[in-house]
Amino acid sequence: MGISVYNTLNARKEEFKEIHPGEVRMYVCGPTVYDDSHIGHGRAAVMFDVIYRYFQFRGYRVTYVRNYTDVDDKIINRANKDGIPASEIAERYINSYEQDMESLRIRKPSHTPRVSDHIPEIISTIQALIDKGFAYPSAGDVFFSVRKFHAYGRLSKRALDDLESGARVGINEAKEDPLDFALWKAAKPNEPKWESPWGPGRPGWHIECSAMSTKYLGNPFDIHGGGKDLIFPHHENEIAQSEAASGKKMVNYWLHNGFVQVNQEKMSKSLGNILLIRDLLKRYHPEVVRYFYSSAHWRSPIDFAEDNLLQAEETLWRFYQAFLRIEKLGSAEANPAEQNPLSEKLAKLESEFMEAMDDDFNTARVIALFNDFLRLLNQHLDLPKFGKDPAGASLLRKSFQELVRLGEIIGLFQEKPARYTELAKTKAIVIIGLQPEEIEAKIRERAQARLEKKFSVADSIRAELADRGILLEDTKEGTTWNLELKKVHQKQQASGGGK
Ligand SMILES: [Zn+2]
Structure with a gap:
């Protein structure tokens, strides 16, 4: 067909x-x-x-x-x-x-x-x-x-x-x-x-x-x-x-x-609700906007409500966070992993993508397909040993590459994961109301408290940041921070922001 x-x-x-x-x-x-x-x-x-x-x-x-x-x-x-x-x-x-x-x-x-x-x-x-x-x-x-x-x-x-x-x-x-x-x-x-x-x-x-x-x-x-x-x-x-x-x-x-x-x-001049592309792009990454356009069938109406755009932003963020984790796995060559649910789905991804697109360019179905694939990807990333094994890491990398290749057709996943994350962080800290230096200072404060075995102080610093949408990650190289975008959005909406 x-x-x-x-x-x-x-x-x-x-x-x-x-x-x-x-x-x-x-x-x-x-x-x-x-x-x-x-x-x-x-x-x-x-x-x-x-x-x-x-x-x-x-x-x-x-x-x-x-x-x-x-x-x-x-x-x-x-x-x-x-x-x-x-x-x-x-x-x-x-x-x-x-x-x-x-x-x-x-x-x-x-x-x-x-x-x-x-x-x-x-x-x-x-x-x-x-x-x-x-x-x-x-x-x-x-x-x-x-x-x-x-x-x-x-x-x-x-x-x-x-x-x-x-x-x-x-x-x-x-x-x-x-x-x-x-x-x-x-x-x-x-x-x-x-x-x-x-x-x-x-x-x-x-x-x-x-x-x-x-x-x-x-x-x-x-x-x-x-x-x-x-x-x-x-x-x-x-x-x-x-x-x-x-x-x-x-x-x-x-x-x-x-x-x-x-x-x-x-949208009409008389209602004063005409939303310009350039104004929308001041608030959202172009891929968020493209993701949102593609989430509906092109012949159906689509509603630019703030909630819908925030949702698109959160979902796209989850993709990029998975990509970031995969990039950190390193790139040693390895034989493919044994058959598992991820490798089976990966083998079918292109044909399922084409089936959806052949059917009157059904991008909404493609978005659903990509989200199913992301769930599977995250399940495997969360397995304690899977990514550490070169064969597992290789499969995860191939999955990432395939999403980038197919995503290009609807204009998604073309940003470097680290850059996408930085852009999202830059935007979020404005909403959170904390400068990166302030976050770093809190991290040092917490490290000091832990050194002095004041664990309740350390925990309350962590909880305070988490409440504002900042997650701390303790690694061998020290503590880094990332966003919990959903929490950031909740704060943003609670304060009536977003405009
Ligand atoms: Zn014409």
Whole structure:
């Protein structure tokens, strides 16, 4: 069995069959660049990054296109408000988005085309639509004639007559039918404009994705993605434009990721609860954020409640603590250990991972699989002799390596365990309210008390630190400290912190 994907077009899971052998061509609608990006943009970026990585892992050559909408009403409004050119606003927020993508460790797509660089392609697509009778110029605008395209509504499962009754008649005198949408908009004052056969103006929103996907991927291509909010009208209009212009099918598989919520509310400007990627990443390691995105199926809604993120942070911490313990076991070569539950599970890990990912990129199942494997790993780490035996240590190391290899596809476990631990400690001591020097001083105080056989004093120092989420570990080389992250989080929430 190959990969199966849920295709919005046919409302069912289907086996993926590529058009060009060994190759996947994929287009995802990128951001309209007029503001910093929020966790909804982050979700689409992360999930399509996972899909991109997985196809590559399965040996496909992937051409991945993600566009920038840098010509749009929202950008123009922002530019006029700030008193600077629209192109400057676009440039600023493309940079901002690219920084966010780098922070989230998103692999660069093959192409990231911008509307403003593709005006000739857009004009020739519009001209082709006019020539074929699917579009008409009207007073400097050009409109797509929706009723001429018979498959309109197939993706969003909407009937034209229902749409008609919903459309507001008479709002635009230039349109022949209220259902028609703009391909080209005549220039207005204080707007960016380009010359065209219909006079100076700028493209409508939908036409860019038809023109750019056709340029980079041809028609038909394999996968088109985006958030569920884009199904109607944006993707419906893309299909109409591309298929009417080329006379060919546009896309075989339409993939739409689910919405994000914040504390079970829809994100909106009016509620003031828009959560920016950059603000979230000030509080959480990017892998925590990626872990959290991947813990839900990409088509389901996901709720950015603080508790959920803290939970993700605690779980990821447990993985890294196991990795840290494994690294300390040393790296002497040894024959593999005898068959045991860990070696049996390790042998199956890749195939179980692939089974989950082949099933419509089910990252939630992968997360569960990894957690089961971690439990087994910790059981073996806790056995008094297992890790001390070179064969046992070797198996533990192989298990760690396998998690790093497979984790990479969803963007996890790529940090050095020692570094991840340091980062978590740096963050936690702020919440705990103790500096590392203060912790070291307490450790020395305790050592002195033990030397003087004042064991109750020593124990109370240990208990006091434990209460604040700091665990002492006595080793041959002396006493070191580590975090009990759950305790740190409890303190953080009790004090109403975390914001
Ligand atoms: Zn688009």
